[in-house]
Amino acid sequence: MGTDREGTKADLVLDVRPILAGGQEPFDAIMQGVAALEEGQDLVVIAPFEPVPLEGVLASQGFTYHVTEHSPEHFSVTFHRN
Numbered sequence: 642m643g644t645d646r647e648g649t650k651a652d653l654v655l656d657v658r659p660i661l662a663g664g665q666e667p668f669d670a671i672m673q674g675v676a677a678l679e680e681g682q683d684l685v686v687i688a689p690f691e692p693v694p695l696e697g698v699l700a701s702q703g704f705t706y707h708v709t710e711h712s713p714e715h716f717s718v719t720f721h722r723n
Contacts, residue, residue, distance in 0.1 A: 684704075
């Protein structure tokens with residue numbers, strides 16, 4: 642696993658836009674990403690909308706999150722485990 646310049650773990654980035662464009666549900670892939678997170682590593686989900694239900698699910702598992710709207714059809718949400 643790569644590290645950034647400060648020696649911390651690089652974020653795990655999941656772009657779910659291709660999954661959604663293919664008509665599939667990305668929840669299982671996201672939860673596999675959550676399970677694969679290492680200590681100190683954040684999960685970044687890139688989606689064509691703000692994934693409000695996912696925010697609730699992961700918040701209930703002890704994550705905080707920060708949403709960035711890059712455009713009306715491009716969001717990134719960074720989940721951090723407390």
